[in-house]
Amino acid sequence: MDSTSPNHGVDVPKAPRRHIPVALSTASVYPLSVHDGFAVAADLGYDGVEVLVTHNGDSQDSSALNRLAERYEQPILAIHAPTLLLTQQVWGSAWNKVQRSAQMAVDVGAEVVVVHPPFRWQNGYAETFAQGVRDIADAFGVRIAVENMYPWRVRGREALAYLPHWDPVRMDYQDVTWDFSHAATADASSLYAVRALGSRLRHVHLTDGISPSTKDQHLVPGRGTQECVEVLQHIAHNGFDGAVVAEVSTRKAKGAGQREEWLAETLEFARVHLGQTAP
Structure with missing residues (x-):
């Protein structure tokens, strides 16, 4: 930069920092119930909950969810539509899943619905x-x-699983959820993707994974190879107006104590690197 630049010798101000809410996905306590997800979120001091719609009756019932949100003082920040392989029988057709999830979001006061791209057989x-x-x-x-x-x-070769593509960065979507574990499985750079998405980044699933891998690992952040720290530091200052949601697999945890330990560690990781608390 030369001396005639208007910014010469002057620090360019960053975007004002907002308090980015850190929520807990009910997927993080699977196979326990959605009720357990709210209870854990409240116990650990999360800012809210993302509800994954599954075969669990409460996860499909807006009234039940509103009662849980009130009881545990945990606002519902997002609804994850039942577009996973394991929820293919929930709420019928693909478009019905999206529409019912959107209606549920309205009913519970959530601003975001998370959906997966279509599977290849859903032409x-x-x-x-x-x-x-x-x-x-x-x-x-x-x-x-x-x-x-x-x-x-499959046997070392990539198979077409999603249409139009598994990578939303290249697609014409207004809003995107970025998941670190999925990025690790794809051997993708989360920092590059988040920068490329810019204001289209609406929601973050905070987790981790080790690349290269054929497994979707959903590790505690910091235990994998993804740029979790750099991404959180980036969105803390770039005007991001969504939420960060812990989506960590705790199925291998040794009881409730270790499950809560992992989810507390995830919450602390988020708050430290978002600049909300001292390291």
């Missing part, structure tokens, strides 16, 4: 997916944030 759904999620978002007044996924690998 008709995939053809109109980008415009369809935009139309539903507009109709219900919510944000539908499409999550990054990863290529499936």
Whole structure:
């Protein structure tokens, strides 16, 4: 920069820092119930909850969720639509899943619906997916944030698993959810992706993974190879107006004590690197 630049010798101000809420996904206590997710979030001091809609009855019932939110004083910040392989039988057709999730978000006061991109066998759904999620978002007044996924690998070769693609960075989506574990499985750089997404980044699933891998690991952040620290520090100052949601697998935890230890560690990691508390 030369001496005639208006910024010469002057620090360029960063975007004002807002308090980015750190929520807990009910997926983090699976296979326990959605009720357990709210209880753990309250015990550990999270700012709210993301509800993954599953076969669990309470996860499909807006009234039950509102009662849990009130009882545990944990606002519901997002609804994760049942678009996973294990929830293919929940709420029928693909578009019905998205529409019912959007209605649930309205009913519980959540601003974001998280959806996965279509599977390759959902050709008709995939053809109109980008415009369809935009139309539903507009109709219900919510944000539908499409999550990054990863290529499936069969005998060392990549197989087409998602349409139009597993990487939302290159797609025409208004809102995106970024998941660090999925990025690790895809051997992708989360920092590059988040910078490329800019204001389209709506939601973050905080977890980790080790690359290269054929498994979706959902590790405690800091235990993998993803740029979790750098991404959190970046979004703390770039005007990001969404939420960071802990989505850590605790199925191998040795009882409730270790599960809460891992989720407390995840919360502390988020708050330290978002600049909300001293390291």
